[in-house]
Amino acid sequence: MTIALRPDVSATDTQDGMVLLDEATGRYWQLNSTAALVLHALLDGATPQEAAYRLAERYPQLAAERATRDVRALLTALCEPRLVVPA
Numbered sequence: 023m024t025i026a027l028r029p030d031v032s033a034t035d036t037q038d039g040m041v042l043l044d045e046a047t048g049r050y051w052q053l054n055s056t057a058a059l060v061l062h063a064l065l066d067g068a069t070p071q072e073a074a075y076r077l078a079e080r081y082p083q084l085a086a087e088r089a090t091r092d093v094r095a096l097l098t099a100l101c102e103p104r105l106v107v108p109a
Contacts, residue, residue, distance in 0.1 A: 025064050025097075026109040033061075042105055051105065056081075057096050064106075070097060 027033060030045040040058035042051040053061060059080060063073040074089040081089075100106045 023070065023097075024067055024109040025100075025106040027065065028104055028107050031105050044103065044105060049103075051103075056092075060093055060096050061100070064093075064097070070094060 027042070028044075032043045032045060034041050034043075035058065036052075039055040040053040040061065042053065043049075044051070056077065060073045060077055063076050064070070068076065070093045071090070074086065074093040077093065078084050078086050078089040097106075
């Protein structure tokens, strides 16, 4: 599954991660640096499995299964409010 930000969602990198703005609702979403790493990977075309691999590679103490669960949880959290859509 490749994703893209919905056209009316803007993203800005911050020192601590990333902020998403849903321009349709005016609601902000703050992502920590780990979630930002995963979202960047997904927006660059990585599959969820590839993003989990990158996450586990960045944090060697993180088990691969946990990285996979975390990526899926982030995807769910971004898909439910429709911040991201299939590309």
